């Protein structure tokens with residue numbers, strides 16, 4: 407156990423890591439918090455301070471930190487055979503789970519992350535359709551790679567990063583979540599062959615999709631011959647054991663997965679229709695070596711990950727964990743809304759499944775676009791985040807929370823009381 411303070415560690419980190427961090431969103435001024443231990447829905451920083459966690463590993467740890475059965479399965483595998491770069495039985499068991507759980511899963515290909523899953527799904531969409539352009543919805547997030555970053559910042563029709571070639575950005579068309587508008591765009595641009603949707607709506611549901619959007623986009627893309635990809639990196643095994651597609655009964659051509667699907671360990675998967683997925687098979691080629699669509703990746707389906715993932719699939723397949731997490735998120739939303747009402751603040755806590763998002767522009771998000779919903783003043787965002795961290799509560803992405811198995815009614819009520827105190831302090835200042 408280190409005895410360094412957060413400030414001391416930050417100084418060391420800044421000397422060797424840009425901004426002292428490994429991910430844009432881990433940056434914090436004057437310095438990030440460095441964590442040393444996590445168990446269930448709680449975690450402790452290097453100074454021994456405890457936090458109630460509503461980030462849960464960027465929504466990957468729905469079973470809570472260090473779930474004993476998952477930890478045990480991974481440790482055992484680490485001694486047995488962590489990783490050799492070969493085929494192994496656990497990857498088959500894992501793929502069979504995904505085929506049972508996800509309606510769109512006739513075949514599975516494992517990847518190294520959610521970002522890699524969306525890259526591969528787009529390559530498959532392009533190969534299947536024979537068309538290079540992709541349509542994606544304003545504000546939805548599909549990982550950090552070049553191909554789909556344009557449109558991830560709501561209302562901005564440019565990639566939120568230097569270093570992305572214009573020629574690549576030009577292949578991405580950004581549309582509002584409006585099926586009529588999308589039908590018009592697809593009809594006018596025959597070079598579009600693939601359509602991506604984050605099925606929670608932008609940013610794990612902080613901008614929900616309009617009612618009926620998913621069945622309508624399914625029908626449209628089917629009629630017009632586009633490959634439809636559902637990004638279920640967040641929703642897979644959270645919205646239901648079979649993701650949003652199983653809950654809502656809408657089946658895409660391809661689905662991208664990561665986070666919970668890997669038992670909260672590094673990795674990801676693309677699942678989908680056999681007709682498209684079989685483009686990845688070298689078996690049908692004369693030399694048996696090069697498939698029509700190439701895909702590699704050193705750590706795809708690594709046994710040490712597969713062991714934890716299979717254990718997680720077993721636990722999560724009944725839906726009980728998801729039902730509990732949903733209940734805890736509803737309790738959290740209700741608690742936050744009561745705090746807003748008590749302080750006379752015109753704000754809203756809302757969210758689907760086991761999420762809770764905050765909107766500070768009024769008491770309803772009905773009919774608002776992604777840019778408006780996400781436009782919380784940065785001063786307020788930072789103020790609230792700092793006030794909560796000071797008091798021992800950590801949110802995901804500043805104004806959002808996810809819940810999981812280890813959140814109890816007592817922990818939720820404790821977090822709501824801390825939120826109340828933080829809001830009271832912000833009003834006072």
Ligand code: PMP
Nearest residue numbers: 519520521547548549639640664
């Ligand atoms: N798609 C969605 C919907 C996501 O939320 C994320 C990550 N938060 C990704 C893709 C990228 O996944 P990863 O961080 O594993 O690359």
